[in-house]
Amino acid sequence: MTLQRRDFFKIAAAGSAVLVAGKATASTESTSADFSDNFGVLVDTVACIGCRKCEWACNDQNHLPTQELKAFEDKSVFARHRRPDKSAYTVVNQYPDPDEPDKKFAIKVQCMHCNAPACASACIVGALEKQKEGPVTYDAWKCIGCRYCMVACPFQIPAYEYDNALDPVVRKCTFCYERITSEGKKPACVAICPNEALTFAKRGELIQLARERILAQPDKYEHHIYGEHEIGGTGWMYLAGAPFTTTELPTLTSEPIPPRTEKIQHAVFKGFVPPVALYGLLALGMYTFNERKKKVAREEDRHES
Amino acid sequence: MSHDIAVPVKAKFFTKGTKVVFGIMVAGMLAYAYRLLFGIGAATNLDDQWPWGIWIAIDVASGVALAAGGFTTAALADVFHKDKFHVITRPALITAMLGYTFVVIGLLADLGRYYNVWHPMLPSMWQGNSVLFEVGMCVMVYLTVLYVEFMPILVERFRGKVNLPGMLAKLNSLSERLLTLIDKTFVRFVSLFIIAGCVLSCLHQSSLGTLMVIAPTKMHPLWYTPISPLLFLLSAIAVGFPMVIFESVLASRSFKLKPETNVLSSLAAYTPFLLGTYFAFKIGDITIREVWPFALEGSVQSLMWWIEILLGVLAPVILLAMPKVRASITGLFTAACLVVGGVALNRINVFLVAYKPLYSTNTYFPAITEIMVTVGLICALVLVYRFIVINFPVIAAHPIEQPAMTVGPNLSPVAAKRNK
C-alpha cells in the first residue's frame, strides 16, 4: 500500500522538472533539527498492566466527560480496540501476545507528538503547532474546522466534535502543555501510572534509557524503540515484548511526512519566482500575439487601400 | 468581429424545468440550514476516520476542476488571441465565477468553524507549509479576480442606464460615477487580471492535487503519486474546453439558441492533445511507479480507476480525435460529458475512493443531507447562471444565418419559443 520512498523521489524528480523550472528545496524545518531536548514519554508496554488509570487522569486533567476512577477498572472495554475520540485523548487497548494468545499486553494510544508533525504542516492557519518544548498544540481560536489535520495524521489521532454545530474543535492529546512547561510537572497520565510504565523526560534521555532496558533484558523486549525513527521520530515512544506489527501502531518508514508536500509546495513558490515568471511569460505572449495581430491588420489595411 | 456582440438572452426565467430545478435547490437550502443548525455530525456521515466527504470531493475539488473553463478559455482567446473564441469567454467566465462562488459556499458547509474562513488572510496565521493555505489563498484571490473580470459585463449592462426607482433615485448619479470609476480602473486593466487569473488557476489547480500527497499511508497506490499536482493541473486544463462545450450545448438547448457548432468543434480539436497529454502522464506515472498490479487487483479502487481512465480519458480522446464526432453537436456533447464525468470521477477517486483510513470499521457513503446540499448547490448554480444570462450580456448569438424574426436579428430562438 505504501509508496516506496525510492519511487516517490523518482517521480518527484521527473515531476518537478516538468511542473516548474525550480529545484525542490529542502523543507525549511524539521529535517535537520535535533529533537533530543524535546519532552517525550517512553511507554514501556512490558511494564504496563492495563489498569486504565491514565485514561481517568487524562479525562480529569483535560476536563473531559469522565466517570469516577473505579469505573475505569472495567476490563470489558478491551473486547474491542478503541480509538481516542473527542471525549478521550488517550485509550488503552489490549492485544494477545502472538506467541501465546493467552498472554495479553496493553498499549496506551494518544497523540505521538511527532518531531515533524504532518498535522501541523497541513494546518491552514497554524492552529496546530509544534512547540519548541516538543508538544504539538492546538489553538481552537485559529481553527477553521477544515479537518485536513485528520487527513494528514499518519496515526489517525485528531478527533472532531462533529456533534457541535457552533464551535466544534479538534480534539487530541495536549501533552499537558501548561502542566509540563509552566508548572514543571509530569503529564497527568505519567503522574498517575502506578507501575511507572510511562517515563517522562527529554527525548534523548528516553532513547538512551530504552536502549539500556533492551540491553538489560534482551529476551524480554523487542529490539525496536517504536517512535525513535518512525516518520522522523516521535515525542512518545514505545517498548514492547511483542512485534509492533501485532499492535495497532502503524508500520511506518523513517521518512518524515511533511517534506512530501512541502517540497512540492516550496518548489512552486520558490521566492515567488515561478508564479511571477509564468505571469511574465503569459503577459509577453499576450503582447506578442497582440502586436502580430495589429501588424496583420495594418497590412490588410494597406492592401485594401 | 461585429458578430460577437453579447446581449441578454430574452427568455422567461421560470419554465417547467426551471421550477423543478428550483425545487431541488430549495431542498438543498433546507439541508444546508439543517447542517448549520445541527452541525456536521447530524448532517453528514463523516467521522473521525473519514474526515472528508463529498462536500470536499465534489463541491470543492470537482467544482474547482470543472470551473477551469474560465481560465483556459481566457488564455486561449485573450492571451493567445484566438479571437474566434471570444464568443465563449463570457459564458466560460460566468461558469468559473459561479463555480468558484459555489465552491466557497460548499466549503463553508464543510468547515466546522465556517465563520473563521477569513483567518488564512491574517498574516499572523499564515502557514506557508500548508498546501491548503495555498489553495485557500489562491481561490480567494482568484474569486476576486473573476469578479473583477465580470466588471466589464456589469459596466456594459448598467452604464448610462442606472435608473433606480423612488427613494433610491438619489443614488443614480453616485452609481453612475462608481461605474465610470470601475470602467476607468478595472476594465481598462482587465487583461492584467486575466493573466493573473491564469497564473492563480495553474497554482491552485495543481495544489489541489498536492493535498492528498500528505497521506502516504492512507492513499491507494493507483492515485498516490508525487506528480499528483501535475496530473491535477493537466486534467484541469484538459477539462476546461469540454466543460465550456458541455454548458454551451446545454444553454443553447435550454434557451432554444443555435449552438455555436463551428466554435465548439474548433475548441474540441484541442482536447485530444490536452487530454492525451494527461493520459500519457497518467499511464507513465503508473508504469514508472510499477503499480500496475494494483490496477488488476479486482478491488473497488481498481474498478474505479479503470472507469476513470477508459471512460473518462481514453474514450473522449479517441472520440474527439475523429472530425466526424467533432462536427456533430451530439458527438461533441457526448465526448464533453465523458471528459467532465471523467475528471469529476478522478477528483472523487482521489479524495474518497483512494482514501483508506487506518482504523475504519465502516466505509463512507454520503448521507441524504450531504447529497441534498451538493445537488442543491449545483441547481442553485444553474439557476443563477440562467438569471445572469437572461439579465446580462453574456451569450452572443449569431446575428445572421437565419431569416430575421420579429424581435431582432440575433434573437430568433426566442421568437421560435414564443411561437410555441
Added chain:
Amino acid sequence: MRTDRVLYITTLSIALVLLAALPLMAAPTPSNQPTMPNCLDCHTCKNPTPEDMCLKPCPTLQAAHNTRKAKHGLSEAPDTMRLDEIADLYQPVDFNHKLHAGMAQMGNNCGTCHHFSPEGKIPPCKECHMPSGEETNLRQPGLKGAYHRQCLGCHREWSHDTKCVVCHLPTEGKKLAKGVDKTDIMGISHPKTEAPKTKVYTTPYKQGPIVTFHHDEHVDLFGLRCVDCHQKENCSYCHDLAKTVSSRKSMKEVHAVCSENCHATDNCAKCHGMSEKPAFVHAVTGWPLNRFHERLGCRSCHPTGKKIAKLNNECTSCHQNWKPGAFRHAVVGLTLDDTHLELDCESCHIDRKFGARPTCDSCHDDQRDFKKVPPGQYSSR
C-alpha cells in the same frame, strides 16, 4: 621498455592507493554495538576494588552485576511492614513481610525483592526509591512504581486484576469493593501442595518421545529438596491462571534441571523411551531390597558422591556398629535365646560376613543346621 613502463605505473598507482587507504584503515571503525551501562552509574570512583567498592547508595542496574544475596536470616526479617505513604487516600497497607520472605526461599531468597542490598543490611524500599514527584533518576522507579512493580509482578499475574482496592482499603467505609475475591491472591497460608507421583511427558524427540519422570522417587528415594530442581520459580509459576509465564523453553533450558547436576553424563535413553519407564527397583542391581531397606532413601546407604557408588554386599558396609547388646537380632526374624545373645557376632557369622550362611561349628560339633535347630526362636514372617 613499454611493458616496463606499464608495470612501473601500475605499481606506483597501487602503492598510492594503499597509502591513501592507510589512514582510513587506521581510523577506528564506528561500533554499532549498543552502549554498555557506564561504570559510574553505580560506582562513585573510577577504580572500585572488592574492599572499597565505592558504590552509590542504590545502583539498580541489574545488568551490570548479579544481584547480591544479603547475609540475613529469615528470622531477622520483620513480620509486617506498614506502608502508609498515601494514607491520605487509602488505609495503610499492612504487608506481611514474613510470609513473602518465606515464599521467596523458593526463588532468589531476599534478593527476589531486595534486588540490590549492600552486604549485611537490607534497606527498606523507600531508602532508595524516592516518593512520587521527587524522582531524580530515570533508571530507578519512584517509590510508587517500585512498590507496584514488586507486588503486581506476582499478584497481577494470577488474578489479572488491577483494581486499587485489591490492596488498598478505602479510607472510608473500610470495606472491600464488591466482587473482589481476596482469597484469590491473598490467601494467608498456602494450601498443602500435592507433589505428583509420576509425570509422563511426550517430547518431540523421535527416538524416544516418552519421558517418564518419577517425582516421588526423586523426592523420597533420591532425597532431593524442592529447591534443588525448582529454582527461581515465583508464585506465578503455579498460580498464573492465564499462563502469562512462558512455557516455551529452549532444549537446553528443558534439560538443564536434570542434566546440570545429576544426569550430566547419562545418554538420552536414560530418560527417553518409546514407552513409559518403570520406577527404579533395587533388584535390578542384583540386590533386592528387603522390607526394611525398601523404606530407605538412596542416600541412607550411598551417602557420598554425586554418583551412586556401588556398595559391596556386606551388611557391615553400612551397619558398622553391629555388636552384641547394641544389635536387636530380632529384626532379622530370629530372636536369639539368652545363651546365644551374649556371643560375639563372629561366633556364628565368620569374619562378620553377615550375608554368608552363619555356622554353628564354632561351638557345636554335631554339624547342626541353624535352621533346624535355631539359636532362638523364629518369629513368624
